[in-house]
Amino acid sequence: MSIAGPLHSKAIELARHVLRMTTEAGSGHPSSALSLLHVVVALMYKHMRWAPDDPWNLAADRLVLSEGHAVPAIYAAYADLGGVVGNDPSSWRKLAVEELDTLREAASVLDGHPSPAEGFPFFDAATGSLGMGLSVAAGLGLGARLRKSDRRIYVLIGDGESREGQIWEAADFIADHRLNNVTAIFNCNGQGQADYVSPQQSPEILGAKLTAFGWEAVQVDGHDPDMLLAALARAVKSARPVALVATTEKGWGVSGLKAKSNHGKPIARTDLPVALESLDGVAARVTGGAAPLKDRPAQPAGSIELPHDAPIRMMPIEQGMEYAGLSAAWNKKMMATRRAYGAALLALGRADERIVALDGDVSNSTFSEMFAHHFPQRFFECKIAEQNMISTAVGLAASGYIPFANSFAKFLARAYDQVELASITRSNIKLVGSHAGVSLAADGPSQMSLPDVAYFRGYSTVEAEHGPACVSFHPADAVAAYKMARLMAEHRGMCYMRTHRPDVPLVYGPDQEFSIGGAHRLAEGDAVAIVSSGFMLHVCREVVELLRGQGIRCTLLDAYSFPMNPAPLLAAGRACGGRYLCVEDNYTGGLGSAVAEIVAQRQGGRVETMTCRRVPKSARTALELLRIVGLSPEEICGRVREMVRE
């Protein structure tokens, strides 16, 4: 029996909210929201199994709004259904319909684009930068499968948005992993922001693309409730992932919003009555004086809660190295940080079932392959598609897992926009980038990572939910990499670790501890406090020895983490007359900037910084390349001597 009437009726009721709230806000995207109304109503009122008073339950079906600017449609439905909002149990409350008019206000939980961290727990991830939602849905789908939950994930994607390559990375990934618990709905309203969408994003070509990618594509009228519900029912039964390609109308129901010049424009306050009247006319035509909607499907039984923060009982490093089959290398006291991290990831996986790992076809370089071999169910091969990898990790984190996403540090840069959205989500993802900096040498600059230290340090001074928006770790040896991996797993929030390709000697004993913001002093002197980390710490150890032979005694500080705690730094500097030399194998904005900021804030010394001063090229050895970019031991020694002389 058709329920088109009641669904239309509800759609029109929500349309009124959408118009009013965006007019009140003075900004927003009502025309996009209106194009999605019937899809939203079909999902949230009729198809999805969820409970508005329990949006945290991992058993419930889930909705990802990839085209985040259409969010007023969701807010309206959620308020109408009595959905719960708030950041913590003390502030939980039903979202009142009147509260919709606070859209985009400073104190409102209704942000301009979906943002779970500001008190709207119906969403799992911040969206709004386009093209990420299908990947988040993939992560949620993986999480559901891991938990053996039959929850289903729905994701709403704009037609213009489907131009973003990440959508097709996600389409491949979902096909590879046969995630038929994910259903995508493409909202084909035919209009982008500046113009109509390209024919390449028409329903026909989108359908053909999806079919070629191995999906079942179902063409539907996005304003036909019966057709939508039938297609959604079909998706539940399909062995393949299903995409609904929904032809819709931008500004549905409101003639003043249908032209292509109306993207992102609310109706002026004075025009609102006419627009609402226009909806009355539509209502008279389509609802047939329908009865109210009833019978929402129940949330699946068996509430699943997010796992508690439990301490992680990771095996000690010697045992971890043995477990990873690395005892020989360990005993030689020579190991690349990336390899030690691989052993740590394996040990973490053994210690805690929440640990999962992702890689982008380089697991034999990042050494996540050890984890993959031991825990194939918790390892997700993303192939060469880093954007999808990061957003998928966000979906896994929202499912209560602690995902470690691995690639060359250089290739993680492919996903910096996704990283930023993860920071808005306050997602608990862990990023590990290998082969960073100039020590990679022979492969050349296209494989190195040089702006990453500055990029991630930027987040370290920004408050997020449980601390900085991102904590960075720069291990110099195997012990540091192993211990820092554990710090990452235990810290709640985004973390970044930067590892290097070359084998390096051990600096630390197996019992050395590390902490967020900490630093270790490795040599004592009074000439200059040399501050470094990672691979360059080894070059600086050599420098300290060379200088000692020349009668110059330097302090050496391993400042391995951002945000940087000023105390150990300033103590090191005091011993050296306030002379600091920072040495880093990356572009400006990292260690030297952090030290200069701390010192200059206190008017306390002189800071010189040596960074990579030239775009690198290939060289057969790290030492040769260090010479080319101005970071050889000789040049560092020379700089220290200058500082001492001045």
Add this chain to the structure above:
Amino acid sequence: MSIAGPLHSKAIELARHVLRMTTEAGSGHPSSALSLLHVVVALMYKHMRWAPDDPWNLAADRLVLSEGHAVPAIYAAYADLGGVVGNDPSSWRKLAVEELDTLREAASVLDGHPSPAEGFPFFDAATGSLGMGLSVAAGLGLGARLRKSDRRIYVLIGDGESREGQIWEAADFIADHRLNNVTAIFNCNGQGQADYVSPQQSPEILGAKLTAFGWEAVQVDGHDPDMLLAALARAVKSARPVALVATTEKGWGVSGLKAKSNHGKPIARTDLPVALESLDGVAARVTGGAAPLKDRPAQPAGSIELPHDAPIRMMPIEQGMEYAGLSAAWNKKMMATRRAYGAALLALGRADERIVALDGDVSNSTFSEMFAHHFPQRFFECKIAEQNMISTAVGLAASGYIPFANSFAKFLARAYDQVELASITRSNIKLVGSHAGVSLAADGPSQMSLPDVAYFRGYSTVEAEHGPACVSFHPADAVAAYKMARLMAEHRGMCYMRTHRPDVPLVYGPDQEFSIGGAHRLAEGDAVAIVSSGFMLHVCREVVELLRGQGIRCTLLDAYSFPMNPAPLLAAGRACGGRYLCVEDNYTGGLGSAVAEIVAQRQGGRVETMTCRRVPKSARTALELLRIVGLSPEEICGRVREMVRE
């Protein structure tokens, strides 16, 4: 008549070089290179119209190696053909075959991955981070069409690489723009780095995808010379863009390199004789004692040279505003920097035919739409696909154009990996990001740009070809935006401009000049030197007035560009007892770091910095959000008072 014999023979000759040079280098990807041999020989020896002694000629056909790690195959062919290398006329020379053994050496032009800037002018763009080549080819294709040249562009793409979403962004773009002068060859050797490629990247599914994207997909045996040449000939005649989906064998001809564990592994020196012998056996089977290859097609007549650096005669700002239809706003002395930039782009387009523009469906927000309306032939709508936009701009720059790529600053972050590759290319692209920083307010953090200042500043201290790897501009008003757009156009090298959404009053008169690294002093005082730029400069002007009312006189410096010239900064600080307060609407790593570095290097003062200290959310006004993130005028005043008191 079949020329399979001679082509096989040449392929085997090159294979020997590939094996030897990678063994000599001790690193590299011989197995990938071997899978491409026949494609390379068919193109470089038989199909492409080019001259090895004239690689700079814009009339010649062009090859883009997207899977950059396979480059030894190209190097071997280029040396065999007597291709010219060198960075400038004084160093031009034929690449000797013996020089192949310098692969990856510090002094070699043969970098580990394609890198035109290190002396290998056969390439237009650095590649090696995967998935970018098809977009570069699209830019070269657009450039050829603009010049009415019939040059053709060939691009070699790995099968695993085609997982990168950018490939599909480029496929859409090339279909939209009907660039049938671009031919893609997908190298389906079936192996990635860590494992076999996914079935999603099999020749069959790749072919189906390409067909769905509107391409003509031709399945070929990538080691069958006749079939390759016939397909290439067919591509020349096709009205649609053509892709050859070439099934190949990784490690072709060398049994020891065929297993999937051999990605990126050269043959050990001791095993080289056996491998070369294995090639002898293949040669005996396939070459048929062939005659040498002859008859390369001639380079098209009519040499086209890169246009000279000519000064750009841009109309004065008043005239420019009138030309853009902005006289009314100009006369009110209130205008957003993004709008003034739009007028500047239009005036630049009128002044110089080398100016081209790209946008990602936001031209009515970035105001590149004015350029689009006046110069539709030189405007390229990229739709919502920023990665493709940036790499396409690199292709246009390599064709002698000066491309301005426009989007929200936030969405340019989508392409930071592409930006980094552009820096390795030393590409002359201009990036303009609008709606940056917290002043966007209502739309929320998913649309702002917060780590961008630190990211781009990192490049400003790195030497590239004609100056810093990237110059950044942060205009505070319409005059600054207009003049800085011209500085960007005239500067040879990558530039980034960050504009803001809100209308702001004019700070400068129409004759004010600006320079790379410059700064302007806007208020004189002795209390604290406030250093700011962009939107926050207006907040700081208010702060200066507020403090003046309290008897505190501050110096205000507009430090609008990176790299920062220390002189005006230090002069401003000296007047204020060495007290600096930096104010910026972004995350750490920008202005405050630059100032701290300069001051701390000279042991000359105290630097406080106020950045965005919390992940932003929506607010209805910029002022409300400034309060939330700790940047309100009151807080800035408070900090100044503290500094003065201390």
